Structures are given as C-alpha cells and as structure tokens.
Amino acid sequence: MSNTSWNHTTTSDEVAETLSSHITGKTILVTGISPDGLGLDFCRAIASHSPSLLILAARNPSKISASQSHLSSLFPSLSLKPLVVDLSSQKSVRSAAAEINNSVDKIDVLVNNAAIHAHSLSRSEDGIEMSFATNHLGHFLFTNLLLKGAMRSGGRVVNVTSNSFRRGGVVWEDPNFLNTPFGDGWEAYSQSKTSNILFSTALAEKFGSRGVYSYSLHPGLINTAMAKKMDMDDFANRFNVNLQWRSFAQGTATHVVAAFDPAIEPQNGGFLTDCQIKPIVGDEAAWATGKENWERLWKLSEEFVGEEFS
Numbered sequence: 001m002s003n004t005s006w007n008h009t010t011t012s013d014e015v016a017e018t019l020s021s022h023i024t025g026k027t028i029l030v031t032g033i034s035p036d037g038l039g040l041d042f043c044r045a046i047a048s049h050s051p052s053l054l055i056l057a058a059r060n061p062s063k064i065s066a067s068q069s070h071l072s073s074l075f076p077s078l079s080l081k082p083l084v085v086d087l088s089s090q091k092s093v094r095s096a097a098a099e100i101n102n103s104v105d106k107i108d109v110l111v112n113n114a115a116i117h118a119h120s121l122s123r124s125e126d127g128i129e130m131s132f133a134t135n136h137l138g139h140f141l142f143t144n145l146l147l148k149g150a151m152r153s154g155g156r157v158v159n160v161t162s163n164s165f166r167r168g169g170v171v172w173e174d175p176n177f178l179n180t181p182f183g184d185g186w187e188a189y190s191q192s193k194t195s196n197i198l199f200s201t202a203l204a205e206k207f208g209s210r211g212v213y214s215y216s217l218h219p220g221l222i223n224t225a226m227a228k229k230m231d232m233d234d235f236a237n238r239f240n241v242n243l244q245w246r247s248f249a250q251g252t253a254t255h256v257v258a259a260f261d262p263a264i265e266p267q268n269g270g271f272l273t274d275c276q277i278k279p280i281v282g283d284e285a286a287w288a289t290g291k292e293n294w295e296r297l298w299k300l301s302e303e304f305v306g307e308e309f310s
Contacts, residue, residue: 002263006275008220011249012045015256015275020049022260029055029100029107029146031087031139032114035066038160038219039113041248042255043067047075055104057083057096058114087114087138088124090305097142101149109259110146111158112139112196117189121182128304129177131185135192140199140301144309147207154211157203158258161196161216161271162189169194169287170297194288195297197271197280202294204269206310213265215258217272222251 006015016023023046030039033056043054054071058064064082071078081104085096100107115135124133143157151157168190174180177188196216203214257264257275264270270277271288280288287293302308 002257002261002272002276004276006253006257008246008274009250010253010275011247012042012252012256013249015253015261016045016049019256019260022262023049023051026051026108026260027053027055027104027106028109028111028259029057029083030111030113031057031085031142032160033058033067034060034063035070037113038222038248038252038255039111040067040070042111042113042252042259043071044074045249045252045256046260047071047078051078053079053081053104055081055083055100055107057085059084059086059088085138085142087142088126088128088130088134090126090138090141093138093141094145097145097149100146104150106153107146107150107155109156109158110143110151111160111255111259112143113158113160113255114139115160115162115192117185119185121177121185121188126304127176129175129188131188131192132175132195135189136195136199137301137304139196141305141307143199143203144307147212147309151212154207155213156259157200157212157214158255159196159200159214159216160255161218162193163218163273164190165193165197165288166190166282166284169284169293170198170300172296172300175300194284195301197288198294198297199301200271201269201289202298205291205294206298208268213268215264215268215270215272215277217254217258219251219254220246220273222246222248 033039086092118130122130200214200216254275267277
C-alpha cells in the first residue's frame with residue numbers, strides 16, 4: 001500500500017521528495033511530451049532527484065525541443081534524450097523502439113502517457129481507428145519491443161488511462177468501428193482507455209516473473225491541451241459527473257507513485273487514482289478486469305500489429 005496520507009491534494013513534488021532514492025540513477029522514458037502536458041510536469045517533478053537519463057518522446061519535434069529547453073533551463077545538468085515517435089504509426093513505433101534498443105542499455109521506467117481523443121472517425125496509416133491506434137496499440141507495440149531490448153531485465157511500465165474507461169469497454173465485435181456508429185468519439189476513446197487498464201494487468205500477469213511491474217492510473221481532471229480541446233461541460237452533463245479540476249502537480253503525483261513507489265509492488269497490475277491503488281468495482285469491472293478480457297485484448301492487439309509477444 002502506498003503512503004496512506006497521500007490523496008488527491010498531494011503533489012508530485014511531495015511524492016518525489018519521499019521517493020527520491022528510488023528515482024536517483026534511473027533511466028525513464030515518457031511518451032506524449034508537450035509543453036502543456038502531464039508528461040513534462042512528471043519530468044519536472046522528478047528531475048531534481050538525479051535520474052540518470054530522461055527520454056522525451058513525442059510525435060512533434062518542436063514540442064520535444066520546447067520541453068527539452070524548459071527542463072534544461074530549470075535543471076542545467078539534467079541528461080536528456082529526444083525521441084520522435086508517432087504512436088499511431090506502427091512503422092514509426094518500430095523505428096523508435098529500435099533506436100532505443102540500440103542506444104540505451106536499460107530503461108528502468110516507461111511511462112506511456114500519450115493520448116488523443118479523436119472526435120470524428122479517422123484512421124491511422126495502418127487503417128486503424130485513431131484513438132485505439134494511438135492510445136493503446138502504439139503503446140502495446142512499443143512496450144513489447146522494449147521488453148525484448150532495453151527492458152529485457154524488467155522495469156516499470158505505467159499506462160496513463162482516464163476515468164472515461166468507466167463509460168464502456170472494448171467493442172469486441174467491431175473495435176475498428178467499421179460498422180459501429182462513431183458519434184463524437186467517446187465510445188472509441190473509452191475503448192482505448194479500458195485497453196490501457198487491461199494492458200497493465202496483462203503485463204503484470206505475463207511478465208511479472210521477469211521483474212516487470214505495470215500499473216494504470218487516472219490522474220484526475222487537469223487543464224491540459226487535450227482537455228482544452230474537449231467540451232468538458234458537455235461531458236459532465238452527458239455522463240452526470242462533477243468537474244473537479246486539479247493542478248498539474250496534483251495530477252502527476254499519481255504518475256510518480258506508479259513509477260517509483262516500492263510499496264505498491266505486491267499489487268502488480270493494479271489501477272491507481274489519488275495516489276492509491278483502487279479496486280475497480282461496479283459495472284465497469286465487467287469490462288475492465290478479468291483474465292478473459294485481458295487475454296482477449298492481448299490476442300486482438302497482436303492481430304492488429306501483426307506480431308506475437310510472449
């Protein structure tokens with residue numbers, strides 16, 4: 001169990017200070033790096049605790065450069081490495097994974113932080129619905145390729161999900177939305193966020209004996225660039241939820257727990273929110289938990305990427 005005093009008001013700076021000895025010397029790769037995103041704030045929070053290397057991964061080189069400049073201005077001695085990867089492109093993912101496996105001896109922590117919400121139906125260059133391609137399949141392929149290389153001796157994999165998983169699971173009969181009405185994309189987005197949770201469970205179950213620890217997390221509602229593109233008032237009305245905004249540092253506190261806290265290792269594969277492992281209960285447990293679901297998603301994902309992993 002994590003520190004019981006940590007909750008939704010705890011900041012990433014507080015958690016990082018407590019877990020400083022577990023950050024020092026680590027090589028950490030974070031996807032979805034952007035000047036106004038959670039990934040960069042996570043990096044900021046841990047940067048003063050002497051990580052060996054931070055690898056900043058994103059699709060847009062200018063966002064990586066701006067993020068790198070920001071971190072360097074705050075922490076001049078920080079070792080940084082940029083990595084361009086388009087998670088919606090399996091070719092790009094394979095190229096990026098090869099670059100890391102060929103240049104980095106060991107990744108200690110992989111934070112799969114990148115995500116999009118496709119509001120209208122579009123497909124990747126591989127012909128896959130864009131939210132599923134980016135949020136799940138890109139990370140599925142990237143993670144498994146790193147587990148054959150820079151993470152072959154184990155490490156932590158953190159998959160950033162969203163409470164949108166509670167709105168629905170994988171559309172098993174039509175995950176690519178070939179015939180299913182797409183609407184404004186919430187069903188597809190929820191599918192991808194449920195997949196983040198099932199993927200974390202699968203990694204723990206399949207590779208825990210190899211020293212792989214994997215967790216999914218909901219950071220809370222933060223005013224990121226992605227959130228600004230959404231009509232959050234419409235979301236709140238449609239799904240009958242209260243909008244409780246958090247600061248960036250409050251949002252990334254759970255990232256730091258999931259990435260470094262040794263106290264949660266007995267709950268390998270767990271879901272975190274408010275800096276704590278929380279069981280998934282209620283209706284959503286039917287689609288976001290269980291061996292049948294994660295095994296089915298694993299097989300489906302292998303089919304989409306054209307490669308088997310074990």
